[in-house]
Amino acid sequence: MTTLTKPGLRPANPNFSSGPCAKRPGWSAEALSKAALGRSHRAKIGKSKLEQAIELTRDILKVPAGYRIGIVPASDTGAVEMALWSLLGERGVDMVAWESFGSGWVTDVVKQLKLADVRKFEAGYGQLPDLKQIDFDRDVVFTWNGTTSGVRVPNGDFIPADRRGLTICDATSAAFAQRLDFDKLDVVTFSWQKVLGGEGAHGMLILSPRAVERLETYKPAWPLPKIFRLTSGGKLIEGIFKGETINTPSMLCVEDYLDALHWAKSIGGLEALIARADANAAVLDRFVAKSRWLGHLAVDPATRSNTSVCLSFTDPDIAALDADGQAAFAKGLVSALDKEGVAYDIGSYRDAPPGLRIWCGATVETADLEALLPWLDWAFAAQKASLKAAA
Numbered sequence: 001m002t003t004l005t006k007p008g009l010r011p012a013n014p015n016f017s018s019g020p021c022a023k024r025p026g027w028s029a030e031a032l033s034k035a036a037l038g039r040s041h042r043a044k045i046g047k048s049k050l051e052q053a054i055e056l057t058r059d060i061l062k063v064p065a066g067y068r069i070g071i072v073p074a075s076d077t078g079a080v081e082m083a084l085w086s087l088l089g090e091r092g093v094d095m096v097a098w099e100s101f102g103s104g105w106v107t108d109v110v111k112q113l114k115l116a117d118v119r120k121f122e123a124g125y126g127q128l129p130d131l132k133q134i135d136f137d138r139d140v141v142f143t144w145n146g147t148t149s150g151v152r153v154p155n156g157d158f159i160p161a162d163r164r165g166l167t168i169c170d171a172t173s174a175a176f177a178q179r180l181d182f183d184k185l186d187v188v189t190f191s192w193q194k195v196l197g198g199e200g201a202h203g204m205l206i207l208s209p210r211a212v213e214r215l216e217t218y219k220p221a222w223p224l225p226k227i228f229r230l231t232s233g234g235k236l237i238e239g240i241f242k243g244e245t246i247n248t249p250s251m252l253c254v255e256d257y258l259d260a261l262h263w264a265k266s267i268g269g270l271e272a273l274i275a276r277a278d279a280n281a282a283v284l285d286r287f288v289a290k291s292r293w294l295g296h297l298a299v300d301p302a303t304r305s306n307t308s309v310c311l312s313f314t315d316p317d318i319a320a321l322d323a324d325g326q327a328a329f330a331k332g333l334v335s336a337l338d339k340e341g342v343a344y345d346i347g348s349y350r351d352a353p354p355g356l357r358i359w360c361g362a363t364v365e366t367a368d369l370e371a372l373l374p375w376l377d378w379a380f381a382a383q384k385a386s387l388k389a390a391a
């Protein structure tokens with residue numbers, strides 16, 4: 001039922017943005033009080049914090065011992081670009097994309113790197129491309145969780161263990177909320193401000209032994225700026241994977257990431273983080289199942305994200321509007337919730353179909369999502385009433 005009466009209860013934390021995401025429960029700036037500020041990141045104290053961030057990441061994500069983990073510049077984008085520019089070109093590449101960020105990597109490889117042998121496997125918002133068409137003897141680039149469509153790969157079963165190419169996976173909105181199958185992944189990237197609610201700035205680059213082997217045996221035909229260079233004299237720069245960052249990191253952001261990792265460990269590690277995201281997504285799923293106006297953008301339930309949940313309008317009057325009309329409707333609804341202080345930043349991504357995108361990652365409290373639901377109905381009813389009044 002939709003109602004114009006405002007619900008009594010408000011989410012204690014209205015932060016449902018898909019990045020930067022809500023800080024962990026109980027976070028305050030006090031968590032940063034032990035940051036190594038005003039000190040060199042290469043001093044013992046700074047270096048040991050960077051190493052700790054790497055080792056806690058390995059521990060919580062269950063990254064296999066032989067894999068390297070590095071902290072790199074320019075957030076997830078930096079990590080992905082480093083991988084694309086350093087590794088691709090040795091063989092043909094299959095680019096797999098089904099939303100805005102994946103499409104961005106396709107553009108880079110086709111229009112910037114201008115690789116000659118590129119095949120594209122693309123699907124529209126809400127769908128996955130046919131993963132059976134991918135040839136894993138070529139290199140493969142894909143996004144584990146499409147943040148702007150709420151569509152993820154269900155697992156790594158589509159990737160053969162005995163592949164000859166490398167798999168390069170942008171996992172920024174999946175890491176710490178979904179099971180990443182590291183045996184099937186040669187490059188995994190993510191940033192700190194997603195599932196753990198850290199701060200934006202730095203990227204994480206995880207390399208399999210096969211990715212390292214490629215780096216040490218293949219030299220791209222194009223020049224690489226210092227910020228992308230992972231090798232020196234044909235050998236991996238091991239220091240990058242021990243906390244000797246290429247350039248200066250923010251020790252404030254590092255401290256915050258450490259705080260998030262300690263919180264993750266304290267609640268039970270990866271399984272607990274996944275369970276929190278699953279429980280959050282289930283709250284929305286139950287709401288959508290009963291809703292007369294909202295539906296999942298992701299068509300196949302097996303591909304529905306438990307972090308960036310994307311929803312579109314199913315109400316016949318709204319669905320009948322053109323894209324601009326739906327976008328205006330969504331904007332009004334989202335801004336009403338924003339004005340009430342009950343939900344911030346829940347509009348769909350600018351390139352995605354009009355609708356809502358509600359972050360369900362581990363730092364979001366289930367009770368806050370539950371408190372948000374009646375407000376969604378309220379905002380829909382209010383927005384529809386003003387649409388009718390204007391007609």
Ligand SMILES: Cc1ncc(COP(=O)(O)O)c(C=O)c1O
Nearest residue numbers: 019075076077101147172173191
């Ligand atoms: C799938 C995906 N890739 C890349 C990015 C860009 O990440 P960053 O801003 O950390 O570079 C995002 C940001 O939301 C994303 O969701």
